[in-house]
Amino acid sequence: MKQIIQDIKNGETILVETPAPIVQKGHVLIKSHYSLISTGTERMLLDFGKAGWLAKARQQPERVQQVLSKIKSDGLMPTVESVLRKLDTPIPLGYCNAGEVIGVGEGVNDFRIGDRVVSNGSHAEIVSVGKNLVARIPDSLSYEEAAFTIIGAIALQGIRLTAPNLGETIVVQGLGLIGMLTAQLLKSNGCEVIGLDMEQSKVEMANSFGIHSILVNDENSAVNEVLHLTKMQGADAVIMTASSKSDILISQAAQMSRKRGRIVLVGVVGLDINRSDFYEKELSFQVSCSYGPGRYDDTYEKAGIDYPYAYVRWTEQRNFEAVLKSMESQSLKVKDLISEIVLLNDYQEVYQNLSTSKSMASLIKYDVNQEKSKNVVVHFEKNFKKNSSLIGIIGAGNFTSATMLPLLYKLNAPIKSIASQTGLTATQLAKKYYIPVVSTDYNSIIEDSSIGSVVITTRHHTHANLVSEALKQNKHVFVEKPLAINRDQLQLCIDAMKETSGSLTIGFNRRFSPASKLLKAFLEKSSAPIQLIMTMNAGFLPEDHWTQNMEIGGGRIIGEACHFFDLANYLVGSLATRVVSQSLGTTSMHSDNVNVLIKYANGSTAAVNYFSNGNKDYPKERIEAYQNNVTAVIDNFKKLNFFGTSAKEWSGNQDKGHKDQYSLWLKFIEEGGPVLIDVESLVNTSQVSFAAVDSLMSGKEIDL
Helix, strand or coil: CEEEEECCCCCCEEEEECCCCCCCCCEEEEEEEEEEECHHHHHHHHHHHHCCHHHHHHHCHHHHHHHHHHHHHHCHHHHHHHHHHHHCCCEECCCCEEEEEEEECCCCCCCCCCCEEEECCCCECEEEEEHHHEEECCCCCCHHHHCCHHHHHHHHHHHHHHCCCCCCEEEEECCCHHHHHHHHHHHHCCCEEEEEECCHHHHHHHHHCCCEEEECCCCCHHHHHHHHHCCCCCEEEEEECCECCCCHHHHHHHHCEEEEEEEEECCECCCCCCHHHHHCCCCEEEECCCCCCCCCCHHHHCCCCCCCCCCCCCCHHHHHHHHHHHHHCCCCCCHHHEEEEEEHHHCHHHHCCCCCCCCCEEEEECCCCCCCCCCEEECCCCCCCCCCCEEEEECCCHHHHHHHHHHHHHCCCCEEEEECCCCHHHHHHHHHHCCCEEECCCHHHHCCCCEEEEEECCCHHHHHHHHHHHHHCCCEEEECCCCCCCHHHHHHHHHHHHHCCCEEEECCHHHHCHHHHHHHHHHCCCCCCCEEEEEEECCCCCCCCHHHCCCCCCHHHHHHHHHHHHHHHHHHCCCEEEEEEEECCCCCCCCCCEEEEEEECCCCEEEEEEECCCCCCCCCEEEEEEECCEEEEEECCCEEEEECCCCCCEECCCCCCHHHHHHHHHHHHHHCCCCCCCHHHHHHHHHHHHHHHHHHHHCCCEEC
């Protein structure tokens, strides 16, 4: 299928060929008929992309500080590479889509194949959207009209936050598309509306809808006009739908407001607020968030869990439905707002002039009679070395793009195919690293007999099932940690291992770092027990991050601290037998300030400290080993120092062992031999992770 994206590095807008998404649980698959180009939002993205490095930095000063902190902790080159990767990630454009349902996922009961619907899907021939971001189009509305629904919901949410009353005077500052919709909705609800804009054509259009609108000519005319129309009392509320870097608009909004008036920001303006403007009138100011309650909440948008109607009356979806009803009753008229309709292939007719365009609303029309889109796209043919164990990659997230693929590419890994849920990220990575086949269906990789090895880098809760399915097809499997997030999933993998001629490797890379290998070689010279103190200065992660979700990420102990549990197994050369843990403050399954004490069969111990409350400037990882009056310290995998011995030390660029592990795994799948990590050790590491959480919750020691 075809999709419009933006290259954030240079602002270029591109029509790309990607595999069509597949039906997902809780999602609706939609064939696009029309989508609306949101001129304001998309122009802002294009202008940002076209800006130089310095201009980009000025627009996002908080990002600059993050970059400086990363340079301090990780070094200059890793930081530069990280920034370049971010800029290399494409942005799918568009969020106002109208089309026909062609698939419904498990758990979707309100929609059927053939339904006419709106969604916040992108400019793509087929979109997959969470069920709470979809609404059915009334029979009397055309697809062209319905395409205005989502941007109409943005206008409506700004109005809801304003809480206007019948007869109140509301100023709409900026008569672009959102401003025009806002003004109409306010008028239909009995408000006296005053529209302001600097373009004559917009003022005339608003007047044609019965909105009293004023052409703003100079800095003070807007304020004076509003005060005159309100008999010097000022407006009850101002809704700011304009887009401007200037601080003048927020000052004008305050000056034209009555005492104790309300100001709601829907657009993007400068916010250097003059305190006296707000202090003297006791004005309230609020920023509106997109379509309404539920926005950016994965539980609502992706998991499909709705907010209770009685407690959250107007969610995103219910705002969509309200806008559709307003259009159906003709209290909201949008046909006259359409400036042009272009075919998808002619998209540049709009985008090449978007920065200077005076168009109110441009629609993209899709060919609904097109050949059925495919879930697998072959971009080119590639000749691989004869008898190579071809590789398929499932997952195209940040780790894949930032760490795994660059290294596998340098190692000349024979990668035939890459799959991701949306297909877009996989498509971009495939082009960059010359991978011929892209898919949105992971089964196309697992069932491909020419692919002998599978790499899995998806979200944690999917690992075990994918590993099991690949092993049953006798593939060599490399899965990023963790292997499983609960005991049932672990057993699934154990059972699959009994039936396969393939193999299992987990991305426990730290045991392959130069510092770890040198330390291991020193420690195993003696049979004396070892004591380890291992500290992960992991940094804060919000509780709503997917890693913290026990059903998706498994929590940070299972999902991240497992790296150190494996490294401890490796360094002490034994399996864990007992685990006890405690957390800072109130204990919960989400605890991420945890001390875990592990006892091993050979008498060694490891104290693993996983902290999120440390300072970012302190190194992230530190390992101390104590044995026979000797102390060894690995500092952030940049240095290995010994105290009490003349053993060989090491220092260099940070090396956590990724490259060495991938190199050894590629050699293994080509030549055979022993697996990189014993399966017994892999299973033991998962058991330690589960026991650490169990001990937190029970307050007891857990025997393995």
